Amino acid sequence: EAGVEILKKGGNAVDAAVAVGFALAVVQPAAGNLGGGGFLLVRLADGRTAFVDYRETAPARAGRDMYIRADGTLDAGAATIGYRAAGIPGTVAGLALALRTYGTMKLADVMAPAIRLAEQGFPVSEKLARSLAEARPLLQRFSASYRIFLKDGALYQPGDVLHQPALAATLRRIARVISVNDAPD
16 A cells, blocks of 8 residues: 555655555564565666665674584574674665665655554554464563563454554654665665
């Protein structure tokens, strides 16, 4: 719906794709999020193609043995939980670069649907409800995820409205701070 909204406002396919990317960070965080990365394939009207790579990267101090315990065994959990699981996100810079290079609209305009969804809330889909239920043990482990993705410890059910005011504020700040002309390469 975010992409269709942008197309109806005169945006092109890249404008719509960037809008969808930011909207996914709100409504289906496992599919798209500000702390991750991705890539975008573009086919222009004249047939030319392009690729924008904005995958997250490992921190400078990452190394091949960073998930090995002192006794030589693998600490598999460290790759998914905690500070060693963090990467340098590329999503925001990559989407801004794609928009600046191939889009026609301003970042604030294509982010408006995502900001509205986060601020005004949206009905939780069956897919999101299932995803949150599967992640419940992990969500309960951290106070921020507990506060955002559980209702006083209870799971969101399909149709419940999820509001994310802090995410709306973050998206608003991104839209304000990053101008398409100044987007990082």
